Amino acid sequence: MDADMDYERPNVETIKCVVVGDNAVGKTRLICARACNATLTQYQLLATHVPTVWAIDQYRVCQEVLERSRDVVDEVSISLRLWDTFGDHHKDRRFAYGRSDVVVLCFSIANPNSLNHVKTMWYQEIKHFCPRTPVILVGCQLDLRYADLEAVNRARRPLARPIKRGDILPPERGREVAKELGIPYYETSVFDQFGIKDVFDNAIRAALISRRHLQFWKSHLKKVQKPLLQAPFLPPKAPPPVIKIPENPVTNMNESGYLLDNPLCADVMFVLQDQNHIFAHKIYLATSSSKFYDLFLLECEESPDFSETQCSTDKTSRDFLSSTSHLETVDDIDDAILATLKTSNDKLSTPESDGTSKMLELETEEGSSARRALSSLGKGFVSMHKEIQINPVSNRTCPVTVVKMDSSVQPGPFKTVLQFLYAGQLDENEKDLTRLAQIAEILEVFDLRMMVENIMNKEAFMNQEITKAFHVRKANRIKECLCKGTFSDVTFKLDDGSINAHKPLLICSCEWMSAMFGGSFVESSNSEVVLPNINKTSMQAILDYLYTKQLSSSQELDMLELIALANRFCLPHLVALAEQHAVQELTKASGNGIGVDGEVLSYLEWAQFHNANQLAAWCLHYICTNYNSVCSKFRKEIKAKSPDNQEYFERHRWPPVWYLKEEDHYQRVKKEREKEDIALNKHHSKRKWCFWNSSPLVA
Template sequence: MDTDMDYERPNVETIKCVVVGDNAVGKTRLICARACNTTLTQYQLLATHVPTVWAIDQYRVCQEVLERSRDVVDEVSVSLRLWDTFGDHHKDRRFAYGRSDVVVLCFSIANPNSLNHVKTMWAQEIKHFCPRTPVILVGCQLDLRYADLEAVNRARRPLARPIKRGDILPPERGREVAKELGIPYYETSVFDQFGIKDVFDNAIRAALISRRHLQFWKSHLKRVQRPLLQAPFLPPKSPPPVIKIPESNESNINDAGDLLDNPLCADVMFVLQDQNQIFAHKIYLATSSSKFYDLFLMEHEESQNPVERFCKKEKPTKDLLLRTLSLDTDEDTDGASLKPSNACLRISRSDDTLLTSDCEDESWVALSSWSKGFHSMHQEIMLNPISNRTCSVTVVQMDSSIQYGPFKTVLQFLYTGQLDENEKGLMRVAQIAEILEVFDLRMMVENITNKEAFMNQEITKAFHVRKANRIKECLSKSTFSDVTFKLDDGSINAHKPLLICSCEWMAAMFGGSFVESANNEVILPNVGKSSMQAVLDYLYTKQLSCTLDMDPLELIALANRICLPRLVALTEQHAVQELTKAAVSGVDIDQEVLIYLEIAQFHNAHQLAAWCLHHICTNYNSVCSKFRKEIKSKSTENQEYFERQRWPPVWYLKEEDHYQRVKKEREKEDNVLNKHRSRRKWCFWSTSSAAFA
């Protein structure tokens, strides 16, 4: 539809609105939001500034733009024509100003210079080219007043000037300039779609009122109001911060495979043919293989106090050996074949004195009848080649059929659950796996042989699931434990090898030159049993096990103390979930959040602290009314954060007070004006009636 047709339509007022202002203050975005209904994200708005002049030709070529130009304001049909202009001060804009009905003068609330130019440059230019044209002042980019400026600056163009918090103008600054110039003031945000209709509807009102003075015979313009007040914009509550859990990368340099090659805290030594030795750890072998579990459990149950038993010259009976050697075997064992008189334990004390039973020779516990591949077993006090400390080690003599290389590969699988496809002697590995009943490993060798190695991934997953369950069981029953943590309210047994592989702090304590590395008891002051149990559960399973008596703050303090940032994050997530559930169920959590805040900050629980800050800020009025003293007792940094991020913000409260005050004043003015009009109307009818009489 042609532009001239609107002029010919009866009772349709065509309004030419010229939008001026500095470069990059948001003029074009504001025009497009009104004329094209474009909505962009905040970062898109800031990252791409296109200095486009949006000219009148759009109304001729774009039907959608033309249709959106039509509106009804105060029962008056209008067609709004928007003119964009260059923001460069030296440009000639006289053609744009020609025959304009209203001028919208824009500045950015994040650019104080653009507001200064309103008085020093733009007001003078407008007065020069169109002195009788009404003007309204518009503060653009309102959303930057409460936005995350760090994220905004990252999204801006590389060479763009960064926005600083001190650059953000309060509403009263724009209102003061508007009052000085005698024009209305409005604020807009294209990102929030706030104020766009207010600006252009009131620009239309200003233009129609000016036209009514010149074209007083147009009766349909009598109902046009003067530009209305704009209610202040209440920014939305910021969403609560999301607790992010870091990847599980807290394993130290001694992972399970490395621990086999560098056997810190080893408690098992396998002796193979040619006197080759391999140090290992009961907890890793027992939780990976049922055969080793039965072997070490047999030793654990029957030799809990071997020194005391042999000091009393107690001989292992025939029934005891019969029960020991027949555990978890498929073959019936004849007691007569065991020869208990020749099979007894040999235990070495720390003073290198041998304590033996009254048997014919100092033989080991025979294992050949219990299972293939094993020869005998005994305990010794020996020097660990890695830590250079003496410790009690279970020595297992393997059968001559067990070779060093393949057996080392089997142990490597029991530690890691993985098998290298390029491993040499896979068939020999499969034979040893068959003897030791490591059926997972045997299946993996078969898959590699059959060119189906891809199936081994599922076997490895199932292996780790079973291993995790057995490790958790050993933790709960204290089976094969080699260290006891003495706590404020009790003690907990644990396993040094698992702790070394799960925590650098534990690895340094048990693998270094600290006294704890040689002791079986470790005293941890100011630590509760429930928190330590949660830490051990995490180190063993990489999961947080929550109990009713667990104090999140105490657990966070302990996890931070032993350098477990992922456990800290998991505990933060649990604490936030519990607080959120309580709040949803109607429980007042304000006091608890205040307690959590600075304790979380002290123990590096930054995500929990951020959540607490968000809760306090978004409920600032209610929290402050109940706990004013607690708020004032917080650190200076926290109090500054409260004032800066509180919701509703201080600038909104001031604007709301100003709006309500001006609104009452305008209502009084309107009442006085209505009374004056009514009186004039009554006088007019009285005079007319008298003249008629």
């Protein structure tokens, strides 16, 4: 009933607008955007096309649609009735064309064929059925001009024809066809809600002007303007890429418990009852247990013979290595070293040397200071000395600290204690909890003792907090050992200094280090490793990360050098952290008004060369979104970039080239129209002056 009343209202102009065009060019979605204010996501808009036709009955059954059909254009009240049509060329649309006031002819800017059909099929059909009806040409799906076409094609149905970059039509193509046909041209994007009002308001104007010529007595139509120009659409800036931090990959080599079963670079051997041997690593035990920390620290502080003999052993090894350079295999060298070291130890232990035995036994003389210090640690330890042993994994000879345990320490529970000290976890299904608690009590591993009690009391859920506190303390002790070089077993020789480190921690944290120290390389048995072209600050940051999994906050650290070094050591997680930090610093500086254009240009190809792909993508985005300012200052640097980068700049620069051309055309045509309007107003003013100043006699 309300729909019929619009036809009867005085001074309310009812406009019938017919929308035609090929299938899947966006006709129905354009109509729904105007009639229903429908807003959809981009991927809903670009999903599989379902042939639909907007039903004219919606004006009768939907009050909201009826209300939105009413509008005021140039002080004229109108009621807009939209008619959708099939896009199939063979369908009969003569009923839709009947008594139409304006026709909106649509094509898709991503489908050149749809624009070709405008001239060859649609415009001829329109002029056949309604020759005097004004026509508006509309390019739909404008957002595809700057969209990510790969994402768009993924959202479409599998058998759909993919949209190619070459299919996207520039604005001048549509404008040329419109000029050839003598009709106005507009562009729309339902996704960006751009151009919808422009299209239908100017379609209404075209219809009202045509009606004014036929119904000249309607004075309220005198103020209707001819279809206005459409300002070009400036696409939004693409959002900057988000730096994603990947999960740190965890493999068997990354788990510290792996080293207990496969004791690469082991420097401790525990001797238990029945001559059972268990190899371990000082750095893991000392950072997990205060008692082991004191034990191994005692070796360094109260036993100067240890360090002196170790130094002489290392010197003998190095001298012998130089004298056996003719040997062909590493195993031959190891055998030779072992024979020489045994000979030197025999000489040291003979009474003829200096009357004092220098075998590395802490229990050589009863009541000695070293033995008293060892006994002060309490139960569990019997003796400790240095020996040359063959590593069971690498089959290399190396000095180890041999610790003989008390008979009360049994192999099974003791191995479980060591597993806890390495990994910080306890299996709830452990069978011999009583003996495990006893060993933990003897070795003063109180965290483990409490966890065993919780399991026995059915309160295992409380162990999570104990495990958390254990890892925090262990991390702090590892940091301390890194800073002081305590218990270190390798020294990195760098361009500007040296840094002490710990092979077991490096093996568990980095596959590159694991291959170097755990494989058949010479570095696996050396206490010094030369790393050329690396400075101390960058290497310290690498070690900080490998030990703590955190990025160093040193102000002297150069992020580009760190990225290059992290890529060299195959640490993608650290590369991502460095990329994130670099982007944050650049963004902060740019936000404070500090120019970073030149810095970003220098970052770009460095990041690409060292596989910092996220930082490179951010630099590309920054240069493209600030292309005019960057190019004005650094034109030579831009031209010096690789062809691939320059091609990327041209394709993704903002504002895009097509927009700049459209803006120039819009401003030029706008000035021409203003001149025409001024000239027309002068002409009308002159006619009025002549009319009022003319006299019958003169006439």
